[in-house]
Amino acid sequence: MQNFDYMTPTRLIFGKGAVEKLPDAIRPYGKRVLLAYGGGSIKKSGLYDKVKVLLADCEIVELPGIHPNPKYDPSVLEGVRLCKEKKIDIVLAVGGGSVLDCCKAIAAGAKYDGDVWDLVTGEKPTLDALPVADILTLAATGSEFDGFAVISRTDTNDKIGYFSEKVYPAFSILDPKLTFTVSKRQTAAGCADAMNHVMEQYFTGDTTLLNDGICESMLRSLMANARACLANPEDYRARAEMMLACTYGCNGILALGNAYSGWPCHAMEHALSAYYDITHGEGLAIITPPWMRHILSDKTLPRFVKYGVNIFGIDATLPPREIAEKAIRATHDFFVSIGIPMTLRAVGIDESRIDEMAHHVAETGGLEDAWVPLAESDIAAIFRASL
Amino acid sequence: MQNFDYMTPTRLIFGKGAVEKLPDAIRPYGKRVLLAYGGGSIKKSGLYDKVKVLLADCEIVELPGIHPNPKYDPSVLEGVRLCKEKKIDIVLAVGGGSVLDCCKAIAAGAKYDGDVWDLVTGEKPTLDALPVADILTLAATGSEFDGFAVISRTDTNDKIGYFSEKVYPAFSILDPKLTFTVSKRQTAAGCADAMNHVMEQYFTGDTTLLNDGICESMLRSLMANARACLANPEDYRARAEMMLACTYGCNGILALGNAYSGWPCHAMEHALSAYYDITHGEGLAIITPPWMRHILSDKTLPRFVKYGVNIFGIDATLPPREIAEKAIRATHDFFVSIGIPMTLRAVGIDESRIDEMAHHVAETGGLEDAWVPLAESDIAAIFRASL
Numbered sequence: 001m002q003n004f005d006y007m008t009p010t011r012l013i014f015g016k017g018a019v020e021k022l023p024d025a026i027r028p029y030g031k032r033v034l035l036a037y038g039g040g041s042i043k044k045s046g047l048y049d050k051v052k053v054l055l056a057d058c059e060i061v062e063l064p065g066i067h068p069n070p071k072y073d074p075s076v077l078e079g080v081r082l083c084k085e086k087k088i089d090i091v092l093a094v095g096g097g098s099v100l101d102c103c104k105a106i107a108a109g110a111k112y113d114g115d116v117w118d119l120v121t122g123e124k125p126t127l128d129a130l131p132v133a134d135i136l137t138l139a140a141t142g143s144e145f146d147g148f149a150v151i152s153r154t155d156t157n158d159k160i161g162y163f164s165e166k167v168y169p170a171f172s173i174l175d176p177k178l179t180f181t182v183s184k185r186q187t188a189a190g191c192a193d194a195m196n197h198v199m200e201q202y203f204t205g206d207t208t209l210l211n212d213g214i215c216e217s218m219l220r221s222l223m224a225n226a227r228a229c230l231a232n233p234e235d236y237r238a239r240a241e242m243m244l245a246c247t248y249g250c251n252g253i254l255a256l257g258n259a260y261s262g263w264p265c266h267a268m269e270h271a272l273s274a275y276y277d278i279t280h281g282e283g284l285a286i287i288t289p290p291w292m293r294h295i296l297s298d299k300t301l302p303r304f305v306k307y308g309v310n311i312f313g314i315d316a317t318l319p320p321r322e323i324a325e326k327a328i329r330a331t332h333d334f335f336v337s338i339g340i341p342m343t344l345r346a347v348g349i350d351e352s353r354i355d356e357m358a359h360h361v362a363e364t365g366g367l368e369d370a371w372v373p374l375a376e377s378d379i380a381a382i383f384r385a386s387l
Numbered sequence: 388m389q390n391f392d393y394m395t396p397t398r399l400i401f402g403k404g405a406v407e408k409l410p411d412a413i414r415p416y417g418k419r420v421l422l423a424y425g426g427g428s429i430k431k432s433g434l435y436d437k438v439k440v441l442l443a444d445c446e447i448v449e450l451p452g453i454h455p456n457p458k459y460d461p462s463v464l465e466g467v468r469l470c471k472e473k474k475i476d477i478v479l480a481v482g483g484g485s486v487l488d489c490c491k492a493i494a495a496g497a498k499y500d501g502d503v504w505d506l507v508t509g510e511k512p513t514l515d516a517l518p519v520a521d522i523l524t525l526a527a528t529g530s531e532f533d534g535f536a537v538i539s540r541t542d543t544n545d546k547i548g549y550f551s552e553k554v555y556p557a558f559s560i561l562d563p564k565l566t567f568t569v570s571k572r573q574t575a576a577g578c579a580d581a582m583n584h585v586m587e588q589y590f591t592g593d594t595t596l597l598n599d600g601i602c603e604s605m606l607r608s609l610m611a612n613a614r615a616c617l618a619n620p621e622d623y624r625a626r627a628e629m630m631l632a633c634t635y636g637c638n639g640i641l642a643l644g645n646a647y648s649g650w651p652c653h654a655m656e657h658a659l660s661a662y663y664d665i666t667h668g669e670g671l672a673i674i675t676p677p678w679m680r681h682i683l684s685d686k687t688l689p690r691f692v693k694y695g696v697n698i699f700g701i702d703a704t705l706p707p708r709e710i711a712e713k714a715i716r717a718t719h720d721f722f723v724s725i726g727i728p729m730t731l732r733a734v735g736i737d738e739s740r741i742d743e744m745a746h747h748v749a750e751t752g753g754l755e756d757a758w759v760p761l762a763e764s765d766i767a768a769i770f771r772a773s774l
Binding site: 003009012176221244253 | 391392393396402408563599605607611612631640643644
């Protein structure tokens with residue numbers, strides 16, 4: 001078991017009507033609020049109007065139009081500028097993980113004199129940040145319960161994972177009903193994203209009985225509840241369990257003490273969505289089975305056997321190789337069953353930039369230290385097998 | 388799924404050599420430290436000397452002699468007096484859950500003008516507290532990762548669970564090696580305590596696939612690792628997994644959104660250890676199987692079946708009643724196997740005060756609202772069946 005240093009100070013306000021608690025939750029942080037959101041779905045759903053009413057006592061500055069795979073330019077830069085100019089007290093993200101990630105970078109940039117990109121890249125330490133909070137409308141990234149943000153920069157094709165203890169949300173308001181209107185495609189992508197967060201912690205060395213059990217419970221829960229959400233988008237129990245499970249994805253609580261896996265699928269997918277702006281969860285789902293096939297070996301076999309038996313109920317008396325291959329096939333088939341387009345071509349990616357992307361990942365992804373180290377040629381092979 | 392409002396801001400510093408991080412961890416909180424500990428085992432082990440060296444820059448005031456089932460008088464009162472008189476900045480517990488619980492009450496009392504008992508009983512709200520932190524030497528209570536404290540008052544036979552958001556530890560230093568010297572008896576009692584924390588969250592209504600899976604993983608991990616710790620007290624992996632599993636016991640993370648069970652075994656055991664000062668974990672283990680038998684009914688049967696199949700691997704094709712009865716027997720047998728004296732008589736409790744204790748629990752325990760409501764007569768029956 002590895003040493004670790006863990007903290008997640010975020011308050012989770014969860015359940016039906018949780019949004020009503022916004023005024024009480026935000027009060028300790030001040031009255032000047034940067035209200036950030038995405039493409040306007042919160043206006044259609046009525047959430048925008050509700051938040052405005054709940055924050056009637058506050059001075060609100062708006063930052064609309066934050067895109068999926070949120071961008072350094074213009075969203076982060078514009079948010080930082082607004083925070084400084086309007087002397088913002090707290091940044092409130094209303095939306096999914098992309099809006100929240102963007103707000104985390106904004107909150108850090110607002111307390112930094114230089115270019116916020118210095119903080120995102122880790123070139124400079126994040127010494128302070130405005131408080132950031134969120135009302136979540138999508139179950140997927142786990143950003144609502146961690147100190148991570150993923151920020152993209154179009155001019156350099158960088159998609160960088162940023163972490164700071166200073167940007168854990170002060171509070172996250174999670175009302176599962178707000179996810180009733182999430183499309184089937186985004187529901188499936190959210191499930192795939194969260195499942196991959198678990199896999200990145202499960203497929204590694206030095207695991208424990210406890211962590212394996214927690215990760216396996218997560219995977220079974222995510223799969224069962226994704227199916228239920230797709231069958232009935234207004235199934236409260238399924239949406240609620242899905243939302244909570246996704247929340248646990250990235251703050252480490254699923255596998256404290258496990259060896260660090262290198263998060264290989266994320267490193268590879270970040271290149272795909274940096275170059276092609278695809279949906280992160282779909283990119284992850286597409287490359288997962290080819291990655292699994294690529295790393296299957298005598299060393300990794302026992303993990304795949306455990307995964308196959310405990311997640312898919314594969315007969316434990318079969319030969320181990322057969323269990324592992326069935327498990328990888330079942331993973332692929334599950335993603336197909338929830339409607340994910342399971343090839344890169346289906347999401348608009350062809351062969352043309354694979355070597356360039358593989359080179360980019362090899363240079364920046366740190367996968368030579370992964371649980372199963374991946375060289376540039378491995379990464380290119382996994383991308384090609386995903387076409 | 389129930390609404391909830393969850394937060395655990397505590398930083399966990401975990402692993403081999405974690406104690407070395409004490410100076411860095413404590414620095415932000417100040418230099419005047421109340422160093423609280425128990426009966427002197429930390430002097431024998433050398434931990435006391437190590438802490439003194441690590442805190443060479445600090446002004447240390449000592450509060451030794453805190454007992455298991457920590458007492459309002461003298462420990463809490465004395466600690467509060469010292470904090471006020473010496474203008475303490477932070478309360479540092481070095482020991483097990485009892486020392487830490489005592490320190491939480493002290494930290495709250497230090498910032499309160501009246502009698503700290505008002506805060507413990509909840510008669511007055513805890514508006515502020517000194518920061519409290521710990522170096523844990525026993526895997527059991529989970530106090531290192533929650534805002535609870537259990538404080539006993541000898542003159543009234545009260546043993547009260549106190550909660551405040553203000554007394555979450557600022558940090559908890561968890562070095563599994565510090566538990567190598569824990570006796571077999573205390574190791575087993577710690578395991579039983581943590582297992583019961585899980586059961587109090589598992590045996591309830593409105594559970595989820597995710598929470599059930601996490602709770603079941605906890606129980607399997609605790610049982611396997613308790614056996615390994617007893618077989619080899621210096622098995623680092625087993626001590627480490629045990630320590631982490633115990634840490635998750637009480638802050639709610641195992642079962643967010645489950646209905647509240649009423650924590651019936653704790654309510655009953657608190658009377659036993661208030662009247663007889665027995666070891667909490669042993670008291671819990673002793674009453675668990677009789678409580679299970681008492682509440683087994685058509686309503687509760689499916690839970691016991693799930694428990695029996697998933698924890699003890701009982702054949703799922705047997706008749707449900709048979710599975711449940713085997714599961715309860717297996718629970719009893721497991722506690723016997725780790726050396727817990729499994730009758731009240733074996734820990735010095737006879738029939739004489741059972742009715743008085745049952746009356747006390749019925750008056751103060753709130754068990755009429757438990758998952759399976761327990762009246763005074765039920766409580767007395769469970770105590771008698773535990774003799």
